[in-house]
Amino acid sequence: MATVDKIVAQMPKSLSKVEFSYCPGCHHGIVHRIIAEVIDELGIAEKTLMVAPVGCSVFAYNFFDLDGTVAAHGRAPAVATGMKRALPDRIVFTYQGDGDLASIGTAEIVHAANRGENITTIFINNAVYGMTGGQMAPTTLIGQKTTTSPYGREPKANGYPIRMSEMLSTLEGAVYIERTMVTTPQNVIKTKAAIKKAFQAQIKGLGFSMIEVLSTCPTNWGMTPIEAMKWLEENMTKTFPLGVFVDKTKGMI
Amino acid sequence: MDSRVFIYVGMFGSGKTELSINTAIALRKSSNKVALIDIDIISPYFRSRDEKAFLENLNIKVITAPERYMLADLPIIPPEVGGYISNKEFLTVVDVGGNEDGAIVLGSLNHFLQNADKKIVFVVNVFRPFSSTEEEISRNIDKISRAARCRIDYLVNNSNIGPETTTNDIKTGEEIVLRVSKMTGIPVAFTSIDENIDYKGELPIFRMKRFMKNSW
């Protein structure tokens, strides 16, 4: 009879057995797994509450084996605030896309960050509205074609891609903000380290932390997964450079 | 129109879904292995998936978002799509969403499509908006083929105005589509008509049963 000597990889405990609803090549699944691994490693699953958004990840509350809810579009930081204020010793995180966080929910994320709300936000930026079918997002690149910018995004008409990480990092209450991507194994490792740090900042009660993950949307971009990954690296990182924008956790975690 | 994979593209409401279902049913007569893929991410209504149970009863494989997300307004492309486009044992029909916005998903499947024995079929109903002249139609062909990152292989005349369609209407459509064919060099595969209509024109006829009207 075969026996298992050593488990080298398995499904994180914090993920539920529900199959993801994401398209092939979409990065939501990778980021979900990273978050679940971090929660497992930190041993905080039994005290974590998650707030899912409206967007492609609307079902995220169901993909994690955690207490969770779904906020109205853009309002996840306010919902998380209410939870955290009610239960300050629990870990609360929001999972939001670019339409949710950077458009309809701008006020909520700015003020949660500014209050130094002791929550963690995972921000998925794929420069397009996925759920509703590829419309222009606040983070859509200049010249990028979407169903509502069919001639390419034109700054005069639609303004510029909004850099949330840079913007929020100017606020006193933000303690850790980093932008990453998950296009290569090395990047995945970096993203995991960043997300872990963000949760650690919360565990230590330091204030608001956010990790922005640049992600692909092969379906709405009209690219194969490989092409999409390449496009992300070549184009998105120019407008949205990777890096740590604020880190007030030094010596604290 | 000989092929293993038939991909229907076109403008909103041109009749892609009706043609996809009817094509799948027709193919089923000659093969036990027929799949219908619904990757309409644009409209949550009038989709092949609405007829899933009926088609599965005919032993036609219907590939769409998982059951529990069927009613979600989510652009889910399930991973099996690539599989059925590549699987040589299956005759496969692909129902794509309308306009270039719907055709763009073919881009994400480009690596599967490149190697497949496939025909991209552009469906025309001249009685739909932005589709009444050969100029408009050829402009649409150009836009959709660029979004899909594929050449259009055939045109289909599916001109109709629902239950009020007359043979004259079908003829008008046929004339316009033939002129488009002349302009673009893309051959016309057939004219599709409702099974209750008696019509004989210049092009081969494909008789169809209408499904979608039952949806409301």
Add this chain to the structure above:
Amino acid sequence: MIKSIIIAGFGGQGVMLMGKIIAESAMLDGLNVTWLPSYGPEMRGGTANCTVIVGDEPIGSPVVDVPDVVIAMNIPSMIKFEEMLKKDGIMILNSSVIDREPSRKDIKVYKIDANKIADAIGNSKVLNMVTLGAFARVTGLVKLEMIGKALEETFAGKNKKLIDLNLEAVRQGMNSVS
């Protein structure tokens, strides 16, 4: 018995506080009371007023269209509320500010030189308490003892001197009318 009082004047003359002390004193005396302010921009400068109702029966409407008593601390207030006053009603005027007579002849008018009396006590701010004293004497609706208690509650935690000063102003106001 239900009696209604409208107190009106410039913002800063302490009309709201006057109303509160009347209401509180009456409450401490076991009566039913309501206090209703005019609120909004007038709180910050313009004319402010409040309605106080005291009674030994349950009070229904906190709004009054025919008051029994009007306390007017300035001319606009006198003009505005004179018309509404009940026949044979009482009007108490701050004559330091109001240099003219009300036009109605079917009302009882009492004039208090409130600013002058307050200045003589040594604090111009207590003109409202002087007027309150006059009101207490004229109407008999609130007792000095209860006013004292109400002041103690209102200024709880504050300097005892402040309470004494206000109570002295009430006393002098009472003595100023006969």
Add this chain to the structure above:
Amino acid sequence: MKMLMKGTEAIAEAAIRAGCRLYFGYPITPQSELTEYMAKRMPEVKGVFLQSESEVATVNMLYGAACTGKRVMTSTSSPGFSLMQEGISYMAGAELPAVFINVMRGGPGLGDIQPSQSDYFQSTKGGGHGDYRMIVLAPHTLQEAANIMGEAFDLAFKYRMLVTILVDGMIGQMMEPVELPEWKNIEELKEPDWALTGAKGRKPRKVTSFDLDPYELEKMNLRYQATYKRVAENEVRYEEFKIEDADIIVVAYGTMARIVKTVADSARKEGIRVGLFRPITLWPFPYERLSKISQNVKHILTVEMSYGQMIEDVKLAVNGKTNVDFYGRSAGVVPTPMEVLEAIKKIAR
């Protein structure tokens, strides 16, 4: 011991005594004193006060806090209540308990800050999307407002529903003696079996207001409707004032009802027998009782600080059994006792 309190203060203090330790709010006249009172008081009772960035955020903070199974509330005035409607619909769908105070002012739009009763439709018929209801309580004295707070939280938790205390600027701003209710022992408040608190030693819980399958969503809706039916059967509250011999019954709530009590007395002095029927629950509306008593009177007069909103429910209740008349002023104008008396005299003639 009775204390002379402002309406906003009495409501706030009573809420704290009823076990509320989480308040989220945004300043708006004429209820800002309530927000200010909570800002001062919550730290004293080890509670949470948070001034949000908007009413939109407020209601969602309330949603998050309510998810944890605790007693949470907010207060606002008409325009702010409009902004909260999105979140109210989500909370109703997620069956979360919470208490809202709406101190109504004149509208529509920016309107003014004077007392009004023109948010009756918004509160009782649902200002947000979807088939939902909220319990709406309309106290008419500050004592009643203070007493009703405990009941509001109890109802919210008993039925997992939202409860709105609907008052107008006058109740908010006036002062009256109030005997404050007893303190609720918050240690005794049980954690509900649906609360999100971290899945320690149990299966994870989910709180949502959606299902994409229409048949599943319909099931959820039917569950809400069953709850609403139970509330309508068990929680109707009203007051009757001198209706036994009345020829005319005036239907009014809140401040307007107080004014009518004064008017009823003065009308009787002039030989017109007037009574008052005062709904305390605006939803569920006391249809049955009003229907019964309307059989024996010559007229029903609805008086509101609006141009006619509650009258629609009054008419549904009376259902043609007798005449239903209306008198109302709106936009912050409060009908005076004399005006209302005139309206009654006109009908009596």
